[in-house]
Amino acid sequence: MDFDLSWLLWGLPLAFVLGWVASRLDLRQMRVENRQAPKAYFKGLNFLLNEQQDQAIDAFIEAVQKDPDTSELHFALGNLFRRRGEYERAVRVHEHLLSRGDLSKEERHRAQHALALDFLKAGLLDRAEDALRKLEGTAYESQALLALLAIYERSRDWPHAAEVARKLDASGQGNFGGRVAHYLCEEAAAKPPQEAEQLLREAMTVAPEAARPGIEIAALQRKAGDERAAYETLSRLAETAPSSVPLMARPYAEAAIATNQRARALEVLEHAYERAHSLDVLEAIVSLQADADKAAAWYLKHLQREPSLVAASKWLANEKLEHQQYHSLVQGALDHAARPLMRYRCAACGFEAKQHFWQCPGCQAWDSYPARRVEEL
Structure with a gap:
């Protein structure tokens, strides 16, 4: 049978035409898909800029369905879920x-x-800790360590918090010596006296300029009945951390009275008072005065320097006035007005408290309470 060359002549152009048509159909389909995916993406971005998060999520989901391999869309979608508080959906996106x-x-x-x-x-702290630990050695290591530090502080896991703080300090992320000292002090609070003192001594080595370890060591010494050691500890602290004198003034004066060191303590406290007219230092000086007239004179001296309602109330409590029958009424009114002025205030969030805190109960900031009362700020 002879082969007809005419079929070959007709077949080649036909195959070419069919191939061209098929390629055009594929190209058209790709263009349609590429137009649809960016359209959904930009629509979601527009909703996001207009703070319409529900519509933005719907648009991003549509874009992800059309192009499931686009990782950036997944990240955008996961972040949106997290911002809305839909943590389970955010977890599913990032696990995918x-x-x-x-x-x-x-x-x-x-x-x-x-x-x-x-x-x-x-709030899944255990799972967060595991996930953050896996970021060691990556570009996110510093952020992960800071997040781990927050977790350990929140759960009051002070040994692990100290470990992470030391890593941050070693990596040059800042000076975390003061934080480590606080963690050691917090850990010492739950230990027997001997172990507690060892931890506090370590804290003093880590942060020699920190006031808290010395104050708490002196408290342990006084509790054990060793007033002499407490007086010496606080005397050294007054030299190394002079700004902390208002916080230690009262126990320092009491230890000085117990060890017959009134004159030396008065000298130290008067020098501190000249540096900063602190109400706590003033009270400690007054407590060391054997003469009531000299004590009253100190309140008047303070009033000449500072218009203090607290000092006025303290002075009036020991004075004999002409209208003595009204003294208790006036004294009560002054005490009531002065009471809020004796609080401490957090410099970070403004939270006020009757006692001084090393870590703010409101915002959890460390060393945010000045060693001064509200009236002195």
């Missing part, structure tokens, strides 16, 4: 990203960090 095998190392670390933030915001 981590399960993909086509992610680069950088994107995988980013997804791991985002997942840790999801757990942290949801």
